[in-house]
Amino acid sequence: MDFSIGALAREAEVKVPTIRYYEQIGLLAAPPRTEGGQRRYDAETADRLKFIRHARDLGFEIEAIRELLELTGAPERSCAAVDAIARRHLEDIEARMRRLAALRDELRRMVVECGHGRVSECRVLHTLADHRLCAHDHH
Amino acid sequence: MDFSIGALAREAEVKVPTIRYYEQIGLLAAPPRTEGGQRRYDAETADRLKFIRHARDLGFEIEAIRELLELTGAPERSCAAVDAIARRHLEDIEARMRRLAALRDELRRMVVECGHGRVSECRVLHTLADHRLCAHDHH
DNA sequence: CCTTGAACCTCTAGTCGCTGGAGGAAGTAG
DNA sequence: CTACTTCCTCCAGCGACTAGAGGTTCAAGG
Incomplete structure (x- = not known):
C-alpha cells in the first residue's frame, strides 16, 4: 500500500x-x-x-515535535520529558482560555447593548489591556 | 507624561x-x-x-485587531455595523474557545496518564497519534 | 560645559512555518 | 494515443516579527 x-x-x-x-x-x-x-x-x-x-x-x-518523535524510540526517561512538554502547553492553553473568556464576555455585552440601540462606552480595550488577565507564561 | x-x-x-x-x-x-x-x-x-x-x-x-480597534474607537458608528463586527469576532472567539477546550482535555489526559510514571503505561505519543482525538474545527 | 554611555535612529536581512506560482515531466483514464 | 491531472524543482512571498550594522541623540555625572 x-x-x-x-x-x-x-x-x-x-x-x-x-x-x-x-x-x-x-x-x-x-x-x-x-x-x-x-x-x-x-x-x-x-x-x-x-x-x-x-x-x-x-x-x-x-522542534518540540522533533523531540517527541525522537523520544518515541527512547526508554525510561522519555515519559517525564514528554510530560514536561505537554504540561507547558496545557498551562499556555488554559491561560489563553481565561483571557478569551474575558474578551468574549465584553463583546457579548457590546452586542447586547447594540441590540438595545445604544452603543455606549466601549470597554473592550480596557478588558484586553487589563494586566490581571494576563498570564505571563510565554514560551 | x-x-x-x-x-x-x-x-x-x-x-x-x-x-x-x-x-x-x-x-x-x-x-x-x-x-x-x-x-x-x-x-x-x-x-x-x-x-x-x-x-x-x-x-x-x-487585520482583526485593526478592526477591533476601530470598533472600540468609534462609539458613534452605526449600530448595525458595530453589531456585525462584534458578532463576527464573538463567533471567532467562541470557536477558538471550543477548540482550545478540546486541546486542553486532550493534553490533560496525556499529562494524567503520563504522571503515573511507568514507561509501559506512557500513552502520550499514542494519544497524539490517534486521529480520532483530533478536533476538526479549523478556521 | 563636556564627556560618556545608554538608548535612539534608519535600513537591511533573517526567522519560522508554511504557501503559491512558473515551467516542465510523469502518471493515468478513456 | 491523447488529454488531463498530478507530480517535479526552484524560487518568491507571506505574516509578524527580530536582530544587526552603523550612525545620532539624549541625560546624567564630573
Whole structure:
C-alpha cells in the first residue's frame, strides 16, 4: 500500500507543499521514488505525518515535535520529558482560555447593548489591556 | 507624561522594533518626535499598544485587531455595523474557545496518564497519534 | 560645559512555518 | 494515443516579527 504525495496529503489532511517542506527540514525522511522520480510513501509515514499534524494542531513547535518523535524510540526517561512538554502547553492553553473568556464576555455585552440601540462606552480595550488577565507564561 | 520608545516597550511588554513595525504597518500612528527625531508617546498610545499585545497573544491577526480597534474607537458608528463586527469576532472567539477546550482535555489526559510514571503505561505519543482525538474545527 | 554611555535612529536581512506560482515531466483514464 | 491531472524543482512571498550594522541623540555625572 503506497501513497503518492497527493494521496498522503489527503490522508493526513496536510497540504502537498507542506509535506515537501517537512522532508526538506528533516522532519520526514526522504521517501523512495518511482522510476520517474515521484515520491511514494508507506502507511508508516502516513502515521508519522498524522502525528506531526496533530501535534502542530496542539500548538507544538516543530522542534518540540522533533523531540517527541525522537523520544518515541527512547526508554525510561522519555515519559517525564514528554510530560514536561505537554504540561507547558496545557498551562499556555488554559491561560489563553481565561483571557478569551474575558474578551468574549465584553463583546457579548457590546452586542447586547447594540441590540438595545445604544452603543455606549466601549470597554473592550480596557478588558484586553487589563494586566490581571494576563498570564505571563510565554514560551 | 510622555514615553520614549523604550519606556513604552517596557510599559506594554513589547519589544522596541515591534513598536516601530506597528507604526510602519499603520497599526500605531506615527508619534510626535523630539528635536533630534526620537519618538515620544503618550499614555493613550500605551493603552492602545497594550490592547494590541494582548489581542496578538490571544492569536488575533493584525487585520482583526485593526478592526477591533476601530470598533472600540468609534462609539458613534452605526449600530448595525458595530453589531456585525462584534458578532463576527464573538463567533471567532467562541470557536477558538471550543477548540482550545478540546486541546486542553486532550493534553490533560496525556499529562494524567503520563504522571503515573511507568514507561509501559506512557500513552502520550499514542494519544497524539490517534486521529480520532483530533478536533476538526479549523478556521 | 563636556564627556560618556545608554538608548535612539534608519535600513537591511533573517526567522519560522508554511504557501503559491512558473515551467516542465510523469502518471493515468478513456 | 491523447488529454488531463498530478507530480517535479526552484524560487518568491507571506505574516509578524527580530536582530544587526552603523550612525545620532539624549541625560546624567564630573
